[in-house]
Amino acid sequence: MKAHRIVALLGALILGTLATPAFAAPKKSTLGVFLATTLADGQERFQYAEALASKLEAELGRPVAAKSFGRYEDFARAVSEGLLEFAVVDAWAAAQLGARAVPVAYASRSGETQQRWAIVALQKGTVKELAGKRLALVKGAGPADPKFVTHVVLGGDLDAQKHFKLVPVPNVESALKMLEAKGAEAALVPVSHVSKDMRVLFRSGRVPGAVLVDLKGGAEALRGALGRVGAVAPFDAFLAIQGKEFDDFRKLVAQGPPRRQPVFAEAPEVRVSAPVLVKSDELGPALPPFTQDLAVSADQPDD
Amino acid sequence: MRPRSSSSRPAAALVLLAALAAPPALAQYREPPMSESQRLVRQGESAQVSANAASASGDKKGAEEKFRKALQLYEQALATEPQSVAAAAGVGDAANALQDFQRTVDRVQPVYAAHPEELSLAYPLGAAYFKLRRFPEAVPVLEKVAAADQPEQLIVHYYLASYYLYAQDGERAVTRLQRYLALRPEKLAANDFQVQELLGRAHLLRRDAAQARASFEKAQAGRPEAVSLQLGLASVLELEGRMPESTALLERLAPKFPTAPEPKERLGRLYLAAGDVPRAEAQAQALVKLGNTSAAHLLLGDVRLAQKQPAQAETEFRQVLTLQPGLVVGQIAVGKSLQAQGRHEEAIRFLEAAVQAGGNSLELWSTLGSVNRRAGRFQRAVEVHRRVVEMVPRRALGWVLLGADHFATGQWDQCIDDYANALQLEPDHAGAKLWLARALAHRARDRAEASRLDDAVRDLKRAFDLDRSTATARRLGAAQLDARQYADARKTLEAGVALPGATWRDHLLLGYARLGAQDAQASLDAFTQAGKATEEPDEQAEASVGAALAEVELGQVDAAVQRLSAVGPSKAASQVAEANLPRVLVRRALSRLEAGDAASANRDLDAVDRVGTGKRADLAKLAQFARALARAEEGRYADASAGLKRALVPAQRWAWPNTRPLAEAWVLYRQGKVPAARKLLPGAAKKPMPGQPKWVASLTGALLRREASLAYGTGNMKGAEKALRAALATEPEDAFVQHNLACVDWRKGRAAEALTVWKRLEPTVATASLNLGIDAQERRHEPAEAVDAWRRYLASGQGARAAQVREWKERLQGLYGLTESASGAPAEAAAEETP
Structure with missing residues (x-):
């Protein structure tokens, strides 16, 4: 507990020192990056964080700092201490953050979000x-x-x-x-x-691979800016998360897949049947009348 | 014959006496004394013997005297004992010898009536009737005598033969003549040639040319050429249809026997029949020169008629009547010549007068009736011809004449009855057959016009049986087509086109019949044939339109649409095309929908919109209806519902009364609105139309399955089971229902039962494999079994859940190292598709 407090104080100090010169300027946001399973190389993770932060800064019109985390504990602490505005994290980690993290977009790689x-x-x-x-x-x-x-x-x-x-x-x-x-x-x-x-x-x-999450209720603004951010190596452009699909993943992680149950067999769809709905002689060929062929010559018998 | 009855009682008494007396008493038996009658008969007999002897020695006068004596004695005997057969027979023989035939009839007939078995009576009585020309009475009596085949009564065979020749009964005449030849004593053999000539004529009546020729040749053999025999041979040639040879024979005979009229007359008639009027006239003139005979003037008159000189003909015919007053053929001829001059009333008056004057001849009455008919006096014609029927009730003649009268007035029912009566009497009467067929055709036409098609068909069938001609076949086929009896029409018209004289029209009708009978290929062949059989562009267009309809049935719709869109100027053809093109397209659209192909259906319906439905509002509505169904198939349910309403309000001729609720129930089903569809369906299916119950049952089943599925999805096992049991009640064999019910069982803990069902259904329901896998993994924790089951599911290729199941299967394979096959480990197999 003590250690935590010290870290929090330290964090506040650091933030304070960072924030001091920009007191008059707009509030600075911090982007967290925790991709312990997606990007293997720590350097790569750092570079990515920097590059993305500067892109976001440009698009959001306010300063964005980057912070790359090597371990989940550090990352989770930064989140719980409210140091991060948003983060790009491995999906499994995002799921563990729970409701605090609002999923915004997938960071796809080579066209794959998974x-x-x-x-x-x-x-x-x-x-x-x-x-x-x-x-x-x-x-x-x-x-x-x-x-x-x-x-x-x-x-x-x-x-x-x-x-x-x-x-x-x-x-x-x-x-x-x-x-x-x-x-x-x-x-x-x-x-x-x-x-x-x-x-x-x-x-x-x-x-799911890497996801961008909002951590401080700024999901809407973030979503709006994403379209213009474009690709940041080694990822492609962000792809917005549709509906509740990430919630489903989170639920899957927490509860596991539902038990398999026998499924119904689906019989083929019943189609229309022409003779059931239309009198069939109305559909067959319309033959012309043949009355003219019944004519008989005017010949009469005589003896 | 001695009368036995008179002596039988004393004889019996004698037998008794003999029995009582000693044997020597037998020698005392003596014949009883004769009765008075017997005595007279004895005397008569001896007088008759003397008469015969005198006759044989040529003493005519003496013979006549003796016969009179005999007759007198016999008559006395008969007076004494009126039932004496011997006396009556004696009277008959003697009276016949004296040519007093009436006496024979008067005296013998009463005794014969009491003793019909007595040939001694039948013989003189039959002969007397015959001599008196009382043939109806003579023939049965003579036949009885002839049956006994007695040589001394030989002459009856000759009598009968001559009667049968007179009555035109060749068959019987031949029999009698042959018996005559067999029985006649040798001394009469010299006259056989005359009998052979008669035989020849009898064979002519039998239309047996070979036998007739043999008889005539036998008669002619070894004798100078006789005109009558040569004329017989000429008739044989005529019978054989060898007219030139017959004519040549007569042309040889006429100059060889210049004074014989018959060759000239026959030759003249032959020329007339052959239309060689100038030569006929030459013969007629020569005949008239030869002798002022009625036959000569009759021929000349007929020549004049043929020369369209009815007035001159009349002169000749009147000459006939001058020569032979009351000659029937002459009277008829005068009547005809008058009518030929347009003097109908005179003709009628003349013939009426002839009839009034006692000309009780068949021909006269026949002609009188026909003359009346031609003059438009139908009632009198019928009246007179009824008389003919009464005169010859066993001949077709009268009925044929009546038929012609009723034909002229268009009284088809009577006319048909008349000809039918004629054919009952003479089943091969060609004229009756032909005109009965025509009369039936007339009546059939009237009946068809009065929408009595079945009756028309019946008439024409009868007509076609009588007259196997293309014209009749076409009429019958046409009526059968109009009555939608396509299989029958096809049979009729196939027979029709095989007959000589078939035209393009017969092939056209056959095409339609085969089309109606759903043999499109054969139909197309017939239409093609029809098109080839005519040069007329309009007729070719009609054939082409027919061919298009056949092509539609063969699935060559594009070709058909092409043909139907370009029919040319023929009105008949364009009417057929207009009526059919939109129908064809709508029908194809509906069959596309039956296969679930909405896109193709829409294309066909677009084509209907382009072609248009003309004035056929009902067709336009039908197209709308099909479009609505297509919308539902596409998932555009709101459009579908609106379309159904537009198409079916007001009610349409082509729709069943329940078409709308059924279609709406189906749309709701497709939309997934199960309760609404379920609510609508029972009312719609309350009065099912033909063909509907099966479809309604399958829709009901589908709705129940879907209801069960929805309940199952929400965990409502009770609801699911209820719906499935209801579905099973209507379709107990439905594998899907059984399968899904097993799912419910499994969820309710009856896993073993479920497994049994799934295993049984595995070959037909792929999902059963999936569920067997689920059971293996979830309940029994047998991953290997699960993998096997899922492999079967995936192999069936019809699983809607293939992606998921493949994942499950591969996961289990990965976890438990269960290899897919000999080809390698599951991991390696899966690596290929890994991104």
Whole structure:
């Protein structure tokens, strides 16, 4: 608790010092970037944060600072302390933020807003055989992490917490390093991070990748500006999130997929039937009258 | 014959006496004394024997005297004992010998009536009747005698043969003549040639040319050429249709026997019949020169008629009557010649007078009636011809004449009855057949005009049985077409086009009949044939329009539309085209909709809009109706509902009374408005039209399934089960219903039952595999089984949930290392599609 307070004070100090020169100027916003599983390289994450912040600054017409986070704890703390206006985060992390984070847009990559996850190992085998083995996993809020694996990656067909010993790591790089260092028998990483010397034991379905979230009720303004922001490497332009689709994802993470139930078979649609609705002789060819062919010559019998 | 009855009682007494007396008493038996009558008969017999002897020795006078004596004795005997067969037979024989035939009839007939088995009576009685020309009485009596086949009564065969020749009954005449030849004693063989000549004529009557020729040739053999036999041979040639040879024979005979009139007369008649009037006239003139005979003037008169000189003909015919007053053919001829001069009233008066004068001849009455008919006096014609019917009730003649009278007045019912009566008597009467067919055709036309098509068809069928001609076939076919009896019309017209004289029109009608009978290819062939059979552009246009209708049925709609859009100037053709083009398109649109193809349906309906429906408001409404259905199929439900209302208000001729509620229920169903559709449907289906119950049942089933599905989706198992059970009640075999009911069972914990049903239905319902997989994974935790089931589901290729199920399957395969196949691990297989 104490440590927290100190950090908060420190944060306030830092903010204070940052804000001091611009006191008369419009309020400064901060963009957080936490992409521990989407971008493997810390430098890349930093550059992206800077580039996006300057784009946003230009479009929003107010100063935007960038802050890149390497660990979920740091990021989550910054959020809870209200330091961030908005953030680009891995979807699983956004889900863990809960209602505080309002999803605004997907940061798509190569035209994809989703990605698959893989359970990789150095040896051949199956997930089944990894029972009781260690699985390196990028750490999020903690208790919610196994839920993401069980509910989303494994689709509810296997309980990650029961099946594996979960080994939390800060990011994808460390997960893979842990694997190499035999600190874990397997690692859970997005498919794009799988290198050739690894064995893919399992691939998940499609899972949302990076999302832009609003953290301080400025979602509308943000949405308006996004169209003009355009692509910021290594991502494409943002794609607005439609309706409740992210809520569904959040729900999936929290509750898992519903239990499968038998589904009804759908018989083919009943089509119209012409003779049922129209008298059929009205549809057949209309033959001309043949009365003229009944004519008889005026010949008379005579003897 | 001795009378036995008179001696039988004393004989019985004698037998008794003999039985009582000793054997020697038998020697005392003596014949009883004769009665008076018997004695007289004995005397008569001996007188008759003397008469016959005198006759044989040529003593005519003596013979006559003896016969009179015999007759007198027999008559006394008969007076003494009026029922004496012997006496009566004696009277008959003697009276016949004296040519006193009336006496024979008077005396013998009463005794014969009591003893019809007595041939000794039948023989003289039959002969007497015959000599008195009382043939109706003579023939049965003579036939009885002839049946006994007694050589001494040989002459009856000859009598009968000559009667049958007179009555034109060749068959019987031949029988009798052959019996005569078989029975006649050798000494009469010299006269066989005369019998052979008669046989020849009898065979002519039988129309047996070969036998007739053989008889005539037998008669002629070894004898100088006789005119009568040669004329017989000429008739044989005529019978064989060898007219030139017959003519040549007569042309040889006429100069060879210059004084014989018959060859000239026959030759003249032959020339006349052949239309060679100048030569006929030459023969007639020669005949007249030869002798001022009635036959000569009759021929000359007929020549004059043929020369269209009825006045001169009349002169000749009057000459006939001068020569032979009351000659029937002469009277008829005069009547005809008068009528030919337009002197109808005179003709009638003349013939009436002839009839009044006692000319009780069939021909005369026949002609009198016909002359009246030609003069427009139909009532008298019918009256007179009824008389003819009475005169010869066993011949067709009178009925044929009456038929002609009723034909002239257009009284078809009577006319048809008349000819039918004629055919009852003479089933092969060609004239009766032909005119009956015509009369039936007339009546059929009248009936068709009065919308009594079935009756018209019946008449024409009868006509076609009588007269197998193209004209009659066409009439019958046309009536059957109008009566929509297409299969029958097809049969009729196919027979019709095979007959000689078939025209383009027959092929056209056949085309329509086959079209109606739903044989489009054969129909197209017939229309093509019709088009080839005429050079007239209008007729070709009619054939082309017919061909278009056949093409539509064959699915060659574009070609048909092309043809129908360009029919040319023919009014008949353009009427057919106008009536059909929009129909064709609407019909195709509807069949597209039956397959769920709204886009194609819309294209056809656009074409209807372009072509237009002319004055046919009902067709326009029908097109609107089809458009509304297409809108529903496209998912434009509001447009569909509005369109249905526009099309069906007011009620349309082409629609069933319940078309609108049914169509609306269907639209609601497509819209997913299940309760509203369910509410509408029972009322609409209360009075189902033909063909509707099945469709209504399947729509009801679909609505119940959908209701169940909605309930199931919200977890309302009770509601789902209720709806499915209701669906099952109407369609117990419906696999989808059974399957879905199993889903409800599973949810209610009856998993084992559900599994049984799904397994049974797996081959027909793909979703059953999906559900078997779900059960395996969710309830029994058997991922391998689940993977197998889902693989089957995906392999069926008809799963609407393929993407999701593939994901499930691959996930389980990934987690549990369940390989897809020998080709490799699931991960590798899936890697290919990974972004």
